[in-house]
Amino acid sequence: MLFAITRIILGITIFIIGYFLIGKIKSINAFRKLIITFMLTIIFTTLSALIPLENVFVTFSSPESAYNYNHSGKVKLIVNGSKTDFIVGEKNNTDVYLIVPKSDNGWKQGLGLDTKRICDKISDGITVYVYQYKNTDDYYIVLLNTNGGPLDITDNNNSEFIYSESANSILNKTFYTYYAYLNSFNRQYTLTVNGENVSLFN
Numbered sequence: 001m002l003f004a005i006t007r008i009i010l011g012i013t014i015f016i017i018g019y020f021l022i023g024k025i026k027s028i029n030a031f032r033k034l035i036i037t038f039m040l041t042i043i044f045t046t047l048s049a050l051i052p053l054e055n056v057f058v059t060f061s062s063p064e065s066a067y068n069y070n071h072s073g074k075v076k077l078i079v080n081g082s083k084t085d086f087i088v089g090e091k092n093n094t095d096v097y098l099i100v101p102k103s104d105n106g107w108k109q110g111l112g113l114d115t116k117r118i119c120d121k122i123s124d125g126i127t128v129y130v131y132q133y134k135n136t137d138d139y140y141i142v143l144l145n146t147n148g149g150p151l152d153i154t155d156n157n158n159s160e161f162i163y164s165e166s167a168n169s170i171l172n173k174t175f176y177t178y179y180a181y182l183n184s185f186n187r188q189y190t191l192t193v194n195g196e197n198v199s200l201f202n
Contacts, residue, residue: 059106061089066100067109076164079140081181084110084133086140088164088179095164095177099133099140118185123198126151130185131201139182143193148173156190157182 022033060066063085064075073091081099085107090097100110110133118139119130125147131140141159145151148171153161159180169172182189191198 040111041184059103059108060100061106063100063107066109067098069109070188071096071098077162077179077198079162079181080181081133081138081140083136084138086131086179087179097131097142099131099138103149113138119196121200123193124196126193126198128191128198128200130182134184136153137184139185141176141180141182141191143183145176150176152194153178153180155180155182156188 001155022028022037025033029035060069062163063078064087067075067087067089071089071091073089076088076090076095078088079086081102082101086100087100089098098110098112099115101108101114114134116132116134117129118132119128122127125145125202127144127146129142131142132138141155142202143151143153143161146169150163159182161178161180163176163178165174187201189200191200
């Protein structure tokens with residue numbers, strides 16, 4: 001991943017510059033200079049992993065390239081939002097979710113810390129999650145039918161639900177996971193699955 005390689009190069013650069021600057025302090029012996037430089041390198045490299053510095057000078061040409069910069073595996077599908085896109089990736093047969101922000105010319109780097117799961121609900125074998133990007137009005141809903149088989153889903157936002165499927169040969173079932181962008185999510189939101197209302201607020 002380029003994200004990790006960039007952090008390694010940054011760490012080496014910080015260490016060299018830090019050791020050179022601290023080396024000018026004659027009151028500190030060589031061993032202590034090495035320890036101080038090492039600790040500062042760890043601190044700044046860790047902070048750089050939490051703050052996407054690339055967003056200052058890098059704009060990605062697609063949501064896939066923004067995802068691949070910091071993740072391995074493949075992109076299964078993308079849910080288009082207003083200010084962001086919701087990416088469903090896959091690594092070692094496990095789904096990975098990432099929300100990437102849009103800019104005027106492309107996409108920026110997204111971090112897992114920016115994605116908040118604000119709702120989770122289990123009803124009759126159907127698991128529902130709602131994610132929000134930071135404090136924006138971009139929400140994404142995810143539904144998994146643990147019983148297997150497709151679902152008929154509608155809501156009062158007229159959301160477009162897209163899905164991925166996974167066949168399990170042992171259980172002889174196909175499991176469907178549905179995704180949609182929500183331009184609003186509040187107590188007026190109603191979700192209907194297979195003709196039954198699913199309450200997300202109790």
